[in-house]
Amino acid sequence: MKEMTYPGMILIDGGEFSKGSARFYEEERPVKRVRVNSFWIDETPVTNKVFARFVDETGYVTLAERIAEGMSVARMPAAGSSVFARPEHPVDLGDPSQWWEFRASACWRHPLGQHSTTAGLEEHPVVHVAYEDATAFASWAGKELPAEAEWEFAARGGLDGEDYAWGNSLAPDGLMLGNYWQGEFPMQNTLADGWERTSPVRSYPGNGYGLFDMIGNVWEWTSDLWTVSNAAQGGKPSCCSTKRPEQESSLVLKGGSHLCAQNYCQRYRPAARHAQPARETTGHIGFRCIVRV
Numbered sequence: 001m002k003e004m005t006y007p008g009m010i011l012i013d014g015g016e017f018s019k020g021s022a023r024f025y026e027e028e029r030p031v032k033r034v035r036v037n038s039f040w041i042d043e044t045p046v047t048n049k050v051f052a053r054f055v056d057e058t059g060y061v062t063l064a065e066r067i068a069e070g071m072s073v074a075r076m077p078a079a080g081s082s083v084f085a086r087p088e089h090p091v092d093l094g095d096p097s098q099w100w101e102f103r104a105s106a107c108w109r110h111p112l113g114q115h116s117t118t119a120g121l122e123e124h125p126v127v128h129v130a131y132e133d134a135t136a137f138a139s140w141a142g143k144e145l146p147a148e149a150e151w152e153f154a155a156r157g158g159l160d161g162e163d164y165a166w167g168n169s170l171a172p173d174g175l176m177l178g179n180y181w182q183g184e185f186p187m188q189n190t191l192a193d194g195w196e197r198t199s200p201v202r203s204y205p206g207n208g209y210g211l212f213d214m215i216g217n218v219w220e221w222t223s224d225l226w227t228v229s230n231a232a233q234g235g236k237p238s239c240c241s242t243k244r245p246e247q248e249s250s251l252v253l254k255g256g257s258h259l260c261a262q263n264y265c266q267r268y269r270p271a272a273r274h275a276q277p278a279r280e281t282t283g284h285i286g287f288r289c290i291v292r293v
Contacts, residue, residue: 006040006291010210014038014293017153017160021271024163028271034149041146041154042288044201044212045125045220046137048118051108054137063130064107064281078104081128081281083112084197084259087187093264099186100282111197111283123200125218125286131251131278134221134287143289148224148252148273150290155215155255155270157208165207165215165270170262177204178216178256180268185261197258197283216260216268218286219253219276226250226275250275257284 014037021028054060064081082100091098105114108128111121118124129137138144146154155165162168166177176182176193183190195203202212253276256268267274276285 008044009040009042009291011040011293012038012150012154012209015153017156019149019152019271021163021269024266024269024272027273027275034153036147036150036153038293039146039150040291040293041150041211042143042290043206043210045218045286045288047123047201048108048126049122051126051129051137052118052122054140058136058140060133060136060140062108062128062133062281063279064128065109079107080104080113081106081283083283084186086189089187091186093185106283107281121198123202124198125201125213127198127218127283127286128281129221129286130281131221131276133281137287138289141289143291145221145223145287146290148222148254151220151222151254152270154209154211155207157211157214159208163269163271166205170268178268179203179213179258180216180256181259181261183261185259185264195258199258214255214270216256217258218255218284219257219274220255221276221285221287222252222254224252226252249279250277252276253285259284 014035016033016035018031019034020031022031064079066079080103083103083106084099085101087098103113106112106128108126109118110116111118111127134145156162157165159165159167164170171177179193179195179199181189182192189196199217204212206212207214253274254272256272260266260268
């Protein structure tokens with residue numbers, strides 16, 4: 001029988017690896033040996049171009065384009081989403097509201113707000129997608145969202161136990177190998193990687209499995225719930241979220257984003273993880289899909 005193949009996806013042979021890290025954040029501990037089965041995974045995060053095709057064919061309306069169910073008008077006066085807004089003066093790094101701004105009409109079509117568009121951003125990762133939006137796309141595509149262990153195994157590219165997807169040096173020989181923040185977050189960005197916000201997929205070298213943008217650019221949804229047993233983060237906020245995560249309705253994000261920085265959020269690593277409320281959307285969260293063998 002002919003083996004199934006999936007265009008735009010890479011087959012990852014199953015295996016065992018060391019999941020987590022003991023060198024960075026508490027929520028990544030303890031390091032555990034984990035086995036995953038074989039699966040296909042998208043080479044890149046889902047792009048605006050591909051997501052637009054899904055919307056055109058189905059008429060789907062994302063959460064950010066409508067007032068979320070159960071949210072009061074006072075809390076969310078209009079449909080919209082959270083956009084990073086660089087502060088002009090020193091801020092308290094313990095208060096993410098200092099750099100997140102809710103903007104009416106911000107959504108995947110209007111990533112910076114009402115008058116912005118995705119023109120010229122067709123090959124950038126789609127953003128402002130909630131967990132339910134990602135699962136709706138995956139269902140349409142005949143795929144699923146990856147489990148955390150599957151995502152991390154793929155991101156490591158065969159480098160078991162290394163800090164980064166390319167080794168133990170963040171910028172070997174000064175090379176920028178992912179889209180993350182250079183400079184003092186959240187005020188100064190030197191743009192050493194060439195991008196202030198998202199970048200086109202495949203802008204950086206692929207990992208050992210030929211996968212792109214597994215580190216930086218946008219955080220990616222997984223299908224794993226953030227439970228009490230893996231919540232060593234203890235609800236502590238970070239640059240990744242606009243509010244403290246609610247453990248009972250949060251899922252695990254992986255990969256870090258263009259807002260991760262050495263001075264604050266060093267989560268541009270395969271082991272890094274973050275609890276994200278399922279119905280919260282921002283301008284630096286996207287996703288990719290898998291097909292299990």
